[in-house]
Amino acid sequence: MRWFLRRIATCLVLAWAVSLVVFMTLHVVPGDPAELLLSTGGIAADPVAVKELRIRLGLERPLLDQYMTFLSGVMRGDLGASLVDDYPVTKEIALRLPRTLELILAGTLIAVILGIPAGTYAALHRGGLFDRIVSGAAALLLAIPVFVVGTLLVLLLAQTLKLMPAGGYVPLAQDPAKHFTLLALPAIAIAKSLAAVVFRMTRASVLDALSRDFVRTARAKGLKPARVLMRHVVRNALTPVLTVLGLHMGTLLGGTVLVEYVFNWPGLSTPLLRAVEARDYPMVVGIVLTISGLFLLINLIMDLLYAALDPRTRAA
């Protein structure tokens, strides 16, 4: 129990450190939110109006005072409001985060559906035509940047063949068919690299499992090849695959920026990017804090799982 509480305390301290670093760094970076807002479109802002807006937004108060107000808000679960349109940050995150998570989950699902069977088949037929072609394709997919794949998908399927929409978003409740149609291309773009990683990892793990003694023993006992494969090879091979998958999914939380931008998917990355451009301090800190909080949560869960599986790690 003490170990568990210590882990929780570490997470809280890390979250506080993130909030402090992001908050202070943002205020040090040049750029005045009030001036930027009033000069939208490249026009000249009236300095008197800028000053008035700064007062109204609370930007004229001492930095420490602003930080303490923010921190006390966080304690109450209130991340403040956008400087641009006064929209509550928590509401914005609640609206956007599920969309990003949906995109990541859809991409991961595609990657798993393609990567695991293909990796297994390639390992079983090591050096064969399929193995060589798919291994080559995986290397190629990893090498091509996601925005290139995204742009090519739009060019081919939307602009040339006119089979798919170029991008955008419709809520699931409003039009489920259109929602999933719009989800397809960005999810494929997300899945591109992940599928290649999953394929490679599965292939390597299956090859490793195939050479293990327990597989030889299972075969020697006369088990059917399919049963050996499913129960002894794939099952054991999937553990490292899942670890890698978990790590990549975490990275994708903050890494969907390009995909969301290219396909106009209104997830969490778009407002983050826009908020950084507009120096919308509460929005940036709120979103970064949420993403880092999720990272910390995933790490905490992983630590707890490891501890449950191997009690020796608790002493570490």
Next chain:
Amino acid sequence: MNFTRRTILAAGGALAFLPSPLRAQPAAGILRCGLSAWPPNLQPWVSTGASAGTVKMLTYGRLVGYDRKGELIGEIAESFARDPADGAWVFKLKRNAFFHNGDPVTSEDIKWMIEQIAGEKSTAYMRAQFQLVAKIETPDPHTVRLITKAPVATLPHWFGNYNMGVISRKSEANAPIGAGPFKLAGQERGTSLDLVAFEKYHKPGFPKLKGIKFVVYADENLRFAALQSGDMDMIEYVPWQSMETTEKDPRLKLDAEDGPFMDVLFNATQGPFADPRVRRAVAHAVRREDIVKVAFFGRGRPLEGVPIVEGTPWYDKDLAKGWNYDPERAKALLSQANYAKGFSCKMLATAQFGMHKDTAEVVQQHLAQIGIQCELQLPDWSTRVAMGSRGQYEISIHGVSGDNNDPDGLSVVMDTSLSPTYSRSFGLKAPRTSEAFAKGRAEFDHAKRVEIYKEMQRAALEEVPIIGLAWRSQGYGMDKRVQGFKTLPGALTTASGALLDEVSFG
């Protein structure tokens, strides 16, 4: 039936020729229009950019607007004129103008609106201008009389700005009640806005559309892809590289005008650029055709003088070439200023917008030819704005547009008597230019105004408060079925969205 590889491939190929149920299908009478940016907010009088401006003009309406030639016309005001008796500007309101809550638009609403804009705590874009209004009289519900502290010939233009939405005095802080042709029916935050036609709009028979669905595509290539694929009926800001494709596409059409322009700004508080001869040398050193070619794919025009729109009475063919490309003259001017061997400096632009970066690189190359070695500083836009406003640069590249096509609309860019900002030169004094702007603003005789603004151009060519580089084309791309739209000329291109009330499907 046998499924061979060949039949599967043939079936796949045939898919391309079938109307796809997966693609967005248009609803009757609803225009799907791609915007370049999500409106930061829809406050009627705060500057929120041209995309937000389009939505604001359509939902709030304006007292005056512009016709297809860019001439000022009445909108909610049926007429406007100067009272010769006391010099007041008199606006007569239409009797059939209503707010979206059904209330008539009255002179009291306009009075309240001006008071809010000019208020001490106001953050309105036109705040400084309306603080020149000394008295607002409302002799009847349909007449507004504005008496200014000094004569202002351009006052009606103030009401034509897209940050001058007309809203009811009964509006609550975050719920403005407008009088425009469309009502805001809903929005998917960050993604789309839905407008529906307002049945009591003051122009009989308009709007012709049942509604407009604005979808935001921040990426210009995706915005164009959405038009080309048929997801959108119309888009704003067609990327320059896609304008030719739009023109060649049998289903699409392009409506573009040269409006905004690129310019050079200076920090004249110290160093070589404090000397107008050095600034003139810069003006003569740059071959503008290269900028048009590199930054705008040929979609623009060289600008070798003060940015006065060609075809207007203020335009002068000779003055328009006052800063023509002449490297020998540039070198001679540098010699006169004791910089015969040239010098080094830092040039500020931004890498966030390709047109700024590309223009800066071309200018950098040309200045090197006359011995001025520029080190490029290309921060993000927000940093560039902060550095510009604080004068943390020596020379900078900017892109801007006048407020309107009257030369007074250029004062926001060229009048150095105004407060410092990133979009004007820093610490630079051009007294003759500023004086001419003030004189032109106070003069009501058209012929005299023409002469004053020609004098302003002569003064600016010598004092060099900015250097014009290139007009850039600004275009709307649309399906050929979209009828009735026109991109407004010159500085008004960004206000063209107001004409969506006349659009219909042919």
